Amino acid sequence: MKPERLFWVWTLAGLACLPAADSSVPAPSNVRGGEYPRIHSDLRVTFRVNAPAAQSVQVLPAGSDSGMGKGPFEMTKGAEGVWTVTTSPVRPGFHYYSLVIDGFPCNDPASETFFGWAKQTSGLEVPDPGLDFYDAKNVPHGDVRMHWYRSKVTGALRRAFVYTPPGYDAKPKLRYPVLYLQHGSGESERGWTAQGRANFILDNLIAAGKAKPLIVVMDHGYAMRAGETPKEGARGNEAFGEMVVNDLVPAIDAAYRTLPRRNQRAIAGLSMGAGQALAIALAHPGKFAHAGAFSGAGRGLDAKAAGAAKFSLLWIGCGTEDRLHAGSKAIHEALDQAGVKHVWFEGPGSHEWQVWRKHLAAFAPLLFR
Amino acid sequence: MKPERLFWVWTLAGLACLPAADSSVPAPSNVRGGEYPRIHSDLRVTFRVNAPAAQSVQVLPAGSDSGMGKGPFEMTKGAEGVWTVTTSPVRPGFHYYSLVIDGFPCNDPASETFFGWAKQTSGLEVPDPGLDFYDAKNVPHGDVRMHWYRSKVTGALRRAFVYTPPGYDAKPKLRYPVLYLQHGSGESERGWTAQGRANFILDNLIAAGKAKPLIVVMDHGYAMRAGETPKEGARGNEAFGEMVVNDLVPAIDAAYRTLPRRNQRAIAGLSMGAGQALAIALAHPGKFAHAGAFSGAGRGLDAKAAGAAKFSLLWIGCGTEDRLHAGSKAIHEALDQAGVKHVWFEGPGSHEWQVWRKHLAAFAPLLFR
Known part of the structure; x- marks a missing residue:
């Protein structure tokens, strides 16, 4: 296994060992079965959403602390109205974000929501390859x-x-x-x-x-x-x-x-x-x-x-x-x-x-x- | 006070007595400070969202059990890009719904989200004037x-x-x-x-x-x-x-x-x-x-x-x-x-x-x- 394919992955419920088809894995903050956003081994993130009738779709990080830049990041429309964008590497940790559909910031249906910015907001959890102190480990849980x-x-x-x-x-x-x-x-x-x-x-x-x-x-x-x-x-x-x-x-x-x-x-x-x-x-x-x-x-x-x-x-x-x-x-x-x-x-x-x-x-x- | 202005109101956290400027009150499923959706005393519901750049905005009940009909319900664009619609009377209880922005179903930022339909979804809680068995009453709470x-x-x-x-x-x-x-x-x-x-x-x-x-x-x-x-x-x-x-x-x-x-x-x-x-x-x-x-x-x-x-x-x-x-x-x-x-x-x-x-x-x- 090449170094870039080694990756810590945990879900909201705890550690999980997911086999990756390529070197990217679904963000642990996704809903059950949510394939996107996906995090690459170099911490770039690919967002993807199906919005065939939209004229423009963007990814908008909330605040400027995600490491990927301020955005918004234009997504590109592909076959059958599926929009995608891959960002530059993201800072490990948790980042709020929105998808902007024709100017309207809304949640990514593939992400869990997290109460922030006075509303339920999509969140991107990016595992930190060097840290495990906040992982759900095999220890007694309160x-x-x-x-x-x-x-x-x-x-x-x-x-x-x-x-x-x-x-x-x-x-x-x-x-x-x-x-x-x-x-x-x-x-x-x-x-x-x-x-x-x-x-x-x-x-x-x-x-x-x-x-x-x-x-x-x-x-x-x-x-x-x-x-x-x-x-x-x-x-x-x-x-x-x-x-x-x-x-x-x-x-x-x-x-x-x-x-x-x-x-x-x-x-x-x-x-x-x-x-x-x-x-x-x-x-x-x-x-x-x-x-x-x-x-x-x-x-x-x-x-x-x-x-x-x-x-x-x-x-x-x-x-x-x-x-x-x-x-x-x-x-x-x-x-x-x-x-x-x-x-x-x-x-x-x-x-x-x-x-x-x-x-x-x-x-x-x-x-x- | 006229009979149509008497209304039970509870928030997700419990009973609350909200003075209503008219006979409508914010849905108890709204986020803190969320003024819309508002429920009228005859159980019609007014939805409202700010989406100035959108070409069309609709309210889409999930399923056909809300009593307001299958939808989607077209919202009307008003001054400064604020869209509104008032539905026919809604069945008391809990209903999932989406706002559809240019064809894309997304959450209402003024609503809490509830996990349903395999994603986080907006929800509309409509108090039932005749029922209080699921209210947070002044009893001991587990x-x-x-x-x-x-x-x-x-x-x-x-x-x-x-x-x-x-x-x-x-x-x-x-x-x-x-x-x-x-x-x-x-x-x-x-x-x-x-x-x-x-x-x-x-x-x-x-x-x-x-x-x-x-x-x-x-x-x-x-x-x-x-x-x-x-x-x-x-x-x-x-x-x-x-x-x-x-x-x-x-x-x-x-x-x-x-x-x-x-x-x-x-x-x-x-x-x-x-x-x-x-x-x-x-x-x-x-x-x-x-x-x-x-x-x-x-x-x-x-x-x-x-x-x-x-x-x-x-x-x-x-x-x-x-x-x-x-x-x-x-x-x-x-x-x-x-x-x-x-x-x-x-x-x-x-x-x-x-x-x-x-x-x-x-x-x-x-x-x-």
Whole structure:
């Protein structure tokens, strides 16, 4: 077998060994039986769609972090109205994209959808030949639970995703620390597992003894007070912090075997969720001893307040190609100057899920020590 | 307030009281902030989409069970490229649909997606003014867990959705009966909760004392033996029964506090899943004492074998407007003629989720008695 035909492949459900007719394989983010998009061994990607009546069809990556360029990429119409394009090599990781049919961005029917950009969006998972830390390996797997609870702040039922570690059910007297982990703008409580593979990252860390078994609560980062509607231009997340502290934490402590105290409780998030995590932790330093900001610490972190909060762990990370990198690094430097103990983590990558997977994998082992 | 302005509204997360500027409200199946489709008090639906460059835009219901007709329905282009159409009254319940942009069926960006028709598809939830049995009421809610397990039959990791009833975590010594519950063709393990609202149906039945607390396992109804690929024209579910009996049931009995015996184990499903449930129960009468077929019992049920299996409960249901109704009814009559005790359930409705919600609500109270 030639080197270019060796390829790691996993599906959304886990590792799978797929024989490739040529050196390309269906993206693991495709639906069952979805042959396209296909990923070549050099990480070029071929998209294909059947749209005989369309005048123009394009592939449009969301954002500019996929490595293939900004796009849109014109697809070429072939026999029987099948359109194709092969891109330049793509950055490994997860990328949102759309197919643009006569100017209308829509989903690729061959792809799973992932909630991002405030809608269900096609996603392209590109395996990284050098990384397996987020693969579904042959280790014990925790469950990811959809948990419904009533919020007094919003006056509505809400849904959180809750990771319970392997062994949680088998040892009904053991209690666990909790990490509250937030998604980014336009995403949802589904993001950290579907796009981020947080459960597999933690399964692997726990199996290797690198992270303490923990509960991870992933909620929907939007919340308005009961009866209020978002103001023009507002995000609609204005009551989120209040909701977390008054409703979510008590609901989780009531429903799960948590260690319900400050030094066993962490909060972190990515992008918008990073800002939310830091703001909540700083407003309630008696509730959270550990805080993490993945690619979004830039705005409004007061180094003095961060010092006064006496966090056991204050973790700030950003990809070096992220437009938020300079702001994040400035925060790190301000913390240094103020003598506030913290961890600063930088590495290659932009504003993208592959970076946040790495952030979680670097952050989780430092928690609850 | 005029009668036509009174309207039940719930979101995917639960009941919500939305003030309506006119008598229409956003469909509860819309994404956060999605204003369209909007449902009028007479159950007409207005669809709206921004597609300035498109030459034609249509709404296409999937199947013919929505009550609004077969379609496609032409949308009219208005100012700034916004297309709209208002349909005739729609049948309450859940309906898949697409927007057709210049001949290409794609998702409505304002709608959540639901896995059906072998892809992620837009869905329209139309509240039924007369029914609340599948609403998220103010009762204790069970969790729905994503559970990963390894299948020897398929050689891969699989994901099941598992409903654990309210109180499951609080009472760690209690054990529960199990219902294995299958989706239809082209759907997935997500269908019974996302489209079917099975968890809320069971929460309500359990809270009212009408159903025994139970675990419900919803798996993905497709499975091929390791190394095999689907034959031309085959469904790709050929190893499902073998997988259920050899891998899934043992995995569930190991991971959850089940009552691991015949009289505490049921299997049911809808459409393709109905056929699967009956076939598995009949092939393994020592494993399952209860079997249910929702709108799909037509093919291949041998009344004599069904009698020999001595089920505690054999339940057959079908909507009277379903093209499978005659076949299901014939099975019922054959069972009667053969003197095989069973429950026959028919009522208005076609081959659609609203019927299957009713089937589950009628079936679950009869289980494990």
